[in-house]
Amino acid sequence: MPDSHxxxxxxxxxxxxxxxxFLPFLLFPANKKRPRWLLRLSNVLPAASIAMLVVYCLKxxxxxxxxxxxxxxxxxxxVALLHLWKRQSLLSIGGGTICYMIxxxxxx
Amino acid sequence: xxxxxxxxxxKTAFIDTLPILAAYIILGMGFGVLMSDAGYPLFFVxxxxxxxxxxxxxxxAVSLLAAKASPATALLMTFLVNARHLFYGLSMLERYExxxxxxxxxxxxxxxxxxxxxxxxxxxxxxxxTAYFFTVTLLNHLYWIAGGAIGNVLGSAxxxxxxxxxxSMTALFTVIFLEQWKETKDHAPALIGIAAxxxxxxxxxxxxxxxxxxxxxAVSLLxxxxxxxxxxxxx
Numbered sequence: 001m002p003d004s005h006x007x008x009x010x011x012x013x014x015x016x017x018x019x020x021x022f023l024p025f026l027l028f029p030a031n032k033k034r035p036r037w038l039l040r041l042s043n044v045l046p047a048a049s050i051a052m053l054v055v056y057c058l059k060x061x062x063x064x065x066x067x068x069x070x071x072x073x074x075x076x077x078x079v080a081l082l083h084l085w086k087r088q089s090l091l092s093i094g095g096g097t098i099c100y101m102i103x104x105x106x107x108x
Numbered sequence: 109x110x111x112x113x114x115x116x117x118x119k120t121a122f123i124d125t126l127p128i129l130a131a132y133i134i135l136g137m138g139f140g141v142l143m144s145d146a147g148y149p150l151f152f153v154x155x156x157x158x159x160x161x162x163x164x165x166x167x168x169a170v171s172l173l174a175a176k177a178s179p180a181t182a183l184l185m186t187f188l189v190n191a192r193h194l195f196y197g198l199s200m201l202e203r204y205e206x207x208x209x210x211x212x213x214x215x216x217x218x219x220x221x222x223x224x225x226x227x228x229x230x231x232x233x234x235x236x237x238t239a240y241f242f243t244v245t246l247l248n249h250l251y252w253i254a255g256g257a258i259g260n261v262l263g264s265a266x267x268x269x270x271x272x273x274x275x276s277m278t279a280l281f282t283v284i285f286l287e288q289w290k291e292t293k294d295h296a297p298a299l300i301g302i303a304a305x306x307x308x309x310x311x312x313x314x315x316x317x318x319x320x321x322x323x324x325x326a327v328s329l330l331x332x333x334x335x336x337x338x339x340x341x342x343x
Contacts, residue, residue, distance in 0.1 A: 009169070009172055013169050044294075048325050049192075052195075052302075057281060089124075096279040103272070
């Protein structure tokens with residue numbers, strides 16, 4: 001059963017997590033004029049952040065063995081090709097995911 | 109009329125969040141199983157998923173709880189693991205501006221996956237944007253809570269082999285990457301994001317590279333913008 005220390009830790013982690021999400025809004029509140037560089041930065045951040053997330057998801061691939069990277073490479077190619085072909089997000093995501101599951105479960 | 113708009117937004121949000129449903133249930137179950145192995149009951153798992161709502165941090169939290177870590181250690185770990193959220197808030201300052209009563213909840217629920225759906229131009233009418241943002245955030249929150257509860261109560265046994273299903277997150281981010289690529293002629297930010305993160309991963313290893321990557325990205329983007337004229341529009 002959780003004791004009081006467990007509750008304290010959960011409270012600290014919840015507040016800390018919320019802080020990382022709220023901080024930009026607290027630093028640059030809506031009622032104050034935001035600096036020009038910040039607005040320009042916030043226009044280019046989504047592209048950079050999503051790129052960062054894609055690479056972050058691939059952080060555990062390794063190139064010393066073929067099964068360390070080939071399922072990811074093939075499945076990403078499937079996602080990209082499906083998307084360039086049909087441009088149906090669910091099809092691209094579902095197709096790539098099923099491809100990856102088959103590769104890591106049956107092939108490699 | 110009002111209900112038909114809400115129904116349409118709900119349908120769009122549900123379809124958009126389907127890949128997240130698959131991954132959150134499985135990853136949430138993984139968290140629920142770890143918590144039940146550590147001896148924690150359902151209500152505590154629910155509490156954590158409701159008030160923290162951060163996937164990778166809740167996995168770290170299981171070890172922090174088991175080690176009886178000090179609150180200061182837990183806070184430091186939280187900042188290290190979740191620092192990337194700063195980018196999400198900075199991107200959403202304007203877009204979440206006029207979202208009214210639900211704004212605190214939208215910010216609270218700004219996970220990687222929620223961010224990936226709200227950071228692009230959403231394919232809903234302007235007057236429905238807040239409802240869309242809220243529905244996406246709430247659905248993701250519910251998927252995550254449900255996953256943790258299922259894992260905690262039923263264990264990891266699924267009627268099918270789910271190994272590899274977490275790739276749906278990678279695929280989701282990749283599709284959003286491609287969509288953003290098509291929407292703009294200015295590919296420098298995306299390329300900076302890839303290069304900075306990949307180089308940081310190679311140099312600093314897979315554990316603690318993300319903060320280095322964020323610093324490189326922020327500095328590179330600010331340098332890039334300062335070299336461009338104010339009136340240059342690439343959008």
